[in-house]
Amino acid sequence: xxxxxxxxxxxxxxxxxxxxxxxxxxxxxxxxxxxxxxxxxxxxxxxxxxxxxxxxxxxxxxxxxxxxxxxxxxxxxxxxxxxxxxxxxxxxxxxxxxxxxxxxxxxxxxxxxxxxxxxxxxxxxxxxxxxxxxxxxxxxxxxxxxxxxxxxxxxxxxxxxxxxxxxxxxxxxxxxxxxxxxxxxxxxxxxxxxxxxxxxxxx
Amino acid sequence: xxxxxxxxxxxxxxxxxxxxxxxxxxxxxxxxxxxxxxxxxxxxxxxxxxxxxxxxxxxxxxxxxxxxxxxxxxxxxxxxxxxxxxxxxxxxxxxxxxxxxxxxxxxxxxxxxxxxxxxxxxxxxxxxxxxxxxxxxxxxxxxxxxxxxxxxxxxxxxxxxxxxxxxxxxxxxxxxxxxxxxxxxxxxxxxxxxxxxxxxxxx
DNA sequence: CATATTTTGTACCGTTTCGCATTAAATTCT
DNA sequence: AGAATTTAATGCGAAACGGTACAAAATATG
Numbered sequence: 282x283x284x285x286x287x288x289x290x291x292x293x294x295x296x297x298x299x300x301x302x303x304x305x306x307x308x309x310x311x312x313x314x315x316x317x318x319x320x321x322x323x324x325x326x327x328x329x330x331x332x333x334x335x336x337x338x339x340x341x342x343x344x345x346x347x348x349x350x351x352x353x354x355x356x357x358x359x360x361x362x363x364x365x366x367x368x369x370x371x372x373x374x375x376x377x378x379x380x381x382x383x384x385x386x387x388x389x390x391x392x393x394x395x396x397x398x399x400x401x402x403x404x405x406x407x408x409x410x411x412x413x414x415x416x417x418x419x420x421x422x423x424x425x426x427x428x429x430x431x432x433x434x435x436x437x438x439x440x441x442x443x444x445x446x447x448x449x450x451x452x453x454x455x456x457x458x459x460x461x462x463x464x465x466x467x468x469x470x471x472x473x474x475x476x477x478x479x480x481x482x483x484x
Numbered sequence: 485x486x487x488x489x490x491x492x493x494x495x496x497x498x499x500x501x502x503x504x505x506x507x508x509x510x511x512x513x514x515x516x517x518x519x520x521x522x523x524x525x526x527x528x529x530x531x532x533x534x535x536x537x538x539x540x541x542x543x544x545x546x547x548x549x550x551x552x553x554x555x556x557x558x559x560x561x562x563x564x565x566x567x568x569x570x571x572x573x574x575x576x577x578x579x580x581x582x583x584x585x586x587x588x589x590x591x592x593x594x595x596x597x598x599x600x601x602x603x604x605x606x607x608x609x610x611x612x613x614x615x616x617x618x619x620x621x622x623x624x625x626x627x628x629x630x631x632x633x634x635x636x637x638x639x640x641x642x643x644x645x646x647x648x649x650x651x652x653x654x655x656x657x658x659x660x661x662x663x664x665x666x667x668x669x670x671x672x673x674x675x676x677x678x679x680x681x682x683x684x685x686x687x
Numbered sequence: 688c689a690t691a692t693t694t695t696g697t698a699c700c701g702t703t704t705c706g707c708a709t710t711a712a713a714t715t716c717t
Numbered sequence: 718a719g720a721a722t723t724t725a726a727t728g729c730g731a732a733a734c735g736g737t738a739c740a741a742a743a744t745a746t747g
Contacts, residue, residue, distance in 0.1 A: 287692085287693070288691075288692050288744075289691085289744060289745075290692080290693050290694040290745095291693085291743075291744065292694065292695095309607060310516075310607060311514070311516060311604070313516035313517040314603075314604075316733075316734065317734075317736080318733080328735085328736075328737090329695075329697095329736090329738095332736070333695090337736075387607075388609075390606060395602070395661055396602055396603055396606075399599055400664075402591065402664045403512050403591045403594075403599075403664060404512060404513060404590075404591075409591060409664075409665060409666050412664075416662060416665055416667075441678065445678075445682075447658075448678060448679060448682055451657070451679070452654050454658040454661050455654030455657040455658065458598055458619070458657050458661070459619060461615075462602070463605070463612050463613075464616070471647065472647070472654065475644070475647035475650070475651060476651060476654070479648075479682060479683070490722085490723070491715050491716075491722050492714060492724060493712065493722080493723050494724075495723090495724065496713095519703075520704075520705060520706085521703085521705095529725095530725070530726060531705080531706075533726085535706070536725090540705080541705075
């Protein structure tokens with residue numbers, strides 16, 4: 282009773298690890314092209330176990346998106362450490378993103394949300410909701426830092442924190458798309474640098 | 485002989501119009517989730533006719549992407565009319581894009597390339613090639629205008645035309661993603677305005 | 688030890704998928 | 718008019734799809 286052991290046969294797998302494997306499949310193939318057989322093979326779970334643990338394919342996909350979103354927000358908060366200059370904060374955000382985006386095996390994977398949820402967003406309301414919320418939360422977290430930067434005088438007096446945050450996000454969206462389109466690391470890093478410079482002003 | 489009439493039974497459909505109908509299907513559903521039955525119904529062509537005219541599903545998809553890319557480049561060249569100020573040029577580019585992106589029925593469709601080709605780019609080399617080339621050509625066309633702007637003194641002396649062009653594109657990529665994520669027209673227009681201001685300087 | 692409960696694995700169901708084989712129709716060339 | 722050629726339409730077929738029924742296995746409870 283003390284340990285949370287449930288009543289029936291115990292699970293023979295780690296749900297968190299399985300979710301990570303499923304995420305990789307969705308990341309490469311997208312939602313529609315990822316079959317339950319693909320997911321079953323990658324997770325080493327047979328379809329009924331997958332279904333029992335996570336629900337149907339869309340439920341599973343939404344779970345992976347939600348986990349990814351959470352990881353992204355954690356990484357963002359860390360990169361935006363307010364004891365560092367805004368310029369460094371943004372550079373860290375982009376560097377962290379590129380480390381994830383370029384991790385592909387054949388071709389770079391980009392961002393799970395932008396790369397795979399965007400296409401499903403039109404016809405699947407729940408996907409659209411997660412995507413919209415993820416982008417909005419991301420904007421909001423950067424906006425908080427921008428607001429602080431204005432107070433501190435790191436930005437011009439009349440600067441609009443909300444719009445600057447959205448433009449900082451825009452650079453990330455572009456990195457995500459371009460990574461998947463095959464752009465080189467050097468190109469992407471140059472774009473990130475230029476983005477920082479445009480938003481924060483010349484060094 | 486003068487008219488291009490071929491030898492056998494003439495086609496009972498307009499290939500260009502059919503391609504446009506197919507494009508709409510791919511635009512909403514993406515490549516993987518669009519079935520040949522969907523495409524057949526939308527184009528009023530039975531599957532064998534589709535197959536005979538355009539090849540398999542990927543061929544058809546690539547055809548629609550190529551047509552979309554061409555249309556986009558035409559619109560871009562028109563928006564970048566060098567007799568207008570750079571600021572107006574960029575505003576026209578974004579306004580034209582939003583007119584297309586927001587045209588959805590239930591949810592906005594965004595950009596066909598960014599919204600649907602990005603997800604397939606990892607595992608389908610031909611899609612990745614078209615996407616990469618499309619983004620690059622778009623950047624290049626804007627870069628030409630940026631170069632002119634530097635010569636004319638519309639931009640700061642040390643401005644880097646290539647990087648400014650890529651950042652101008654980045655704003656478009658973001659508009660494309662956010663449209664599909666459900667952002668309002670007002671939000672998107674505000675982002676476009678702020679992008680112009682950041683790149684061209686305050687009015 | 689028996690019972691209840693949960694997970695696992697096999698096998699299967701009905702549907703949808705993409706692509707093509709085949710035949711009928713429409714046109715040009717000889 | 719008849720042969721050649723191209724398109725149209727029906728329909729098939731093998732495979733893959735998402736999802737589930739069912740029985741065996743593993744654990745907790747009484």
